Amino acid sequence: MAGQITEDGIPMEGPGTDDDMTTVIMHLYPITQSGSDTEEDATPLNVGPLKYSTTLTNRQRGNMVSVLPATLDSLSVHQLAAQGELSHLKEYLQKDETLLNRPDERGFTPLLWAAAFGEIEIVRYLLDLEADPHILAKERESALSLASTGGYSDIVTLLLEKKVDINSYDWNGGTPLLYAVRGNHVKCAEVLLEHGADLTLEADSGYTPMDLAVALGHKKVQRVIENHILKLFKKKVLWPEDEPEHQK
Template sequence: MEPTQPAEDLILTQQPPTSELGDPEDPGEEAADGSDTVVLSLFPCTPEPVNPEPDASVSSPQAGSCLKHSTTLTNRQRGNEVSALPATLDSLSIHQLAAQGELDQLKEHLRKGDNLVNKPDERGFTPLIWASAFGEIETVRFLLEWGADPHILAKERESALSLASTGGYTDIVGLLLERDVDINIYDWNGGTPLLYAVRGNHVKCVEALLARGADLTTEADSGYTPMDLAVALGYRKVQQVIENHILKLFQSNLVPADPE
């Protein structure tokens, strides 16, 4: 089904002066740059080429591009113990600390008051949503154990699961699904976690979502189903995963019931 016009892009920009992001669970499947901007897009534009220089500085992505991930070495990978100067960390909000995975400072912040763990920012994003969006799995695990609510939706119905799926963070997706979040949650940007995982060409994430019963028939606002997106973008591995899943569903329906 051809869309009459592209779906509106939602751009979520983090504000801290520096941001050290973790690698996605399947980092070989998507392009990368050094931006800390989250872009959700479900219109199948032409994928951007991978930057051959992993440490090169690239400008922020244009609206309509895929979610970007930094390919520069993180401070943790370099062997440093902190990812920002102490004075800088002191100035960050609880949401920025969660997005950057600064667990020690985040724990101190949470001890300052009740229910800070589910405190929304101006967009309605909680610390858990930010940590999920930026692939900070240890922060996600800690926040869930602390009592963070994975069912909370932001102002435009964005969820921790949708943003983790956008980034291809399969392990985080698994953690959230264990908490019985809505796997087919539809946001106002026009997509579900599965649609975002397909749009980002995150094969492992697509497999995980399908295995847990994600709906293959839901269309994005652009008019594309998950299979439509995979075909339109030329993502053959994702297309094969979807085809295999459909085949399994078909075969399971052909299995005769056990005689009583």
């Protein structure tokens, strides 16, 4: 389907070559996929102070991509990871272990694609094979930031267990927490804050996570941030570290 243009004037693209994709249905807004924890109305993509990377595929933008079974054998290892085709992916990696951390033209590894699409079984499998969760793509996208963008809190937890950089920033200064807040992913934001995500880091636009939550009207995420700030205040101000244990 190379070269085709949707009604919105957006070229259709996939994780690899355009010819590998058979059906693309366009949506203007991101949809909640399995694993995402979005609880309020979705925010239009690339609107507001924090924009998504232009390297994301139609499926990452919320567009459904389907591949006929007959074409699976022709897909790349990156496409198989993105589509959640575990059995075919295993066959690829059993034949060539060097594919495990191989980047595509955007710098995305199979793990990055799986994290971006919320394919948790693929993520588990790749991590068990010791895929490197610290690799950054060409625009500094990380598996953690991509999973946070989609609100895949279970994948976020798996990656944090691998000691990835929770405050890594990408091409526009976006951190995993900023992307979770932007996407209104309440559970994902909670997980990141519980693991020590920095609330003071700003995107290139100058927005902190709290600023972003307020600007977008994401009240549930805002309450999560407020509660976390209160917890930190109690710990550091009301209960100083040098206070005797019995007085806490």
